[in-house]
Amino acid sequence: MATVPQSPRTVSFSASNIMKTPTISSASKARIAAKTPTSGGGAASPKEWTLDSFEVGRALGKGKYGNVYLAREKESGVVVALKVIFKKQVDRHAIYDQLRDEVEIQSRLRHPGVLRLYGYFHDDKRVYLVLELATGGELYKRLQAEERFSEAQTARWIAQIADALRVVHENKVIHRDIKPENLLLDAEDNLKIADFGWSTIAKHKRKTFCGTLDYLAPEMLSDGVYDNRVDVWALGVLCYECLTGRAPFETSDSVDETHRNIINMTPRYPDDVHVSDEAKSLIAALLQKLPADRMTLEQVLTHPFVAKHAARERMLDAAAQ
Ligand code: AMP
Numbered sequence: 001m002a003t004v005p006q007s008p009r010t011v012s013f014s015a016s017n018i019m020k021t022p023t024i025s026s027a028s029k030a031r032i033a034a035k036t037p038t039s040g041g042g043a044a045s046p047k048e049w050t051l052d053s054f055e056v057g058r059a060l061g062k063g064k065y066g067n068v069y070l071a072r073e074k075e076s077g078v079v080v081a082l083k084v085i086f087k088k089q090v091d092r093h094a095i096y097d098q099l100r101d102e103v104e105i106q107s108r109l110r111h112p113g114v115l116r117l118y119g120y121f122h123d124d125k126r127v128y129l130v131l132e133l134a135t136g137g138e139l140y141k142r143l144q145a146e147e148r149f150s151e152a153q154t155a156r157w158i159a160q161i162a163d164a165l166r167v168v169h170e171n172k173v174i175h176r177d178i179k180p181e182n183l184l185l186d187a188e189d190n191l192k193i194a195d196f197g198w199s200t201i202a203k204h205k206r207k208t209f210c211g212t213l214d215y216l217a218p219e220m221l222s223d224g225v226y227d228n229r230v231d232v233w234a235l236g237v238l239c240y241e242c243l244t245g246r247a248p249f250e251t252s253d254s255v256d257e258t259h260r261n262i263i264n265m266t267p268r269y270p271d272d273v274h275v276s277d278e279a280k281s282l283i284a285a286l287l288q289k290l291p292a293d294r295m296t297l298e299q300v301l302t303h304p305f306v307a308k309h310a311a312r313e314r315m316l317d318a319a320a321q
Helices: 026-033 087-092 096-108 139-146 151-170 229-244 255-264 277-286 297-302 304-320
Strands: 002-007 010-014 054-062 067-073 079-086 117-122 126-131 183-185 191-193
Touching: 054 079, 067 126, 079 087, 087 096, 087 126, 096 117, 096 126, 139 183, 151 191, 151 229, 151 277, 151 297, 151 304, 229 277, 229 297, 277 297, 277 304, 297 304
Parallel strands: none
Antiparallel strands: 002 010, 054 067, 067 079, 079 126, 117 126, 183 191
């Protein structure tokens, strides 16, 4: 089993990484050409991108396999994020399948809560992903800076991700790695699901072991057979972490201890943080050990914790107009 460490607190696993050299078919190129960002809704003529099509600006962040830059597409004037991945790194880490899935899945999903992938191109050394710009950066960094979020803020983001996941699942895709590191904020503080590197087309129940330790659903750890309800579990972990600043099953002891907690433990709340009964009830409904007992994404959107804050936000929006 291949292990790809991503950061000290995150470890992802995959049994199915196959080393290949990235090549892009002419049919794929034609599909991408139709996805050129357009300014003001005007139709840009389909064209193939090269690095020359962009003015590249400052670095927005550094990823495991390359950097992400601010860039402007010259023809349309649209400002995007250009993710540059070195082919050497793709080969070295055997992540060709991951990259191909990321491109194929993310470019066809359309929802305000899913980071748009407008297209991609490549040269001798690099693959370039042309992504929607999310200037607010990673939710993870925001959480580190603020320690935890208010219930209103958390409810708003949980609603956004639940709604986006509904569309992801409707498209027969399982994300499998929902966590604050993979959620980006735009300029209006809206959350977007990014990084579809571990996602998969959900044709049937899967057995590949992947995702991030603290966010792994119990069924992935026990019999390894799972479906899209692993993303619903991860939403529960996310909600807990947003409200308390730490993941519900994490321990400093060992990986095995965290596994045991995920399978057996009911989350406890720290004494120094007030979490409302409504929030606890949502988290409990999402963190049901049996997938069949877990709340659906539709039910998340009408749960009192989410609905109360959504109604308040609508009121504030109306007052501001
Ligand atoms: P990644 O390689 O996807 O892990 O991205 C590395 C870093 O680049 C992230 O932590 C973000 O800070 C930044 N980044 C990635 N994608 C975007 C984007 N679409 N818009 C703005 N910043 C991004």
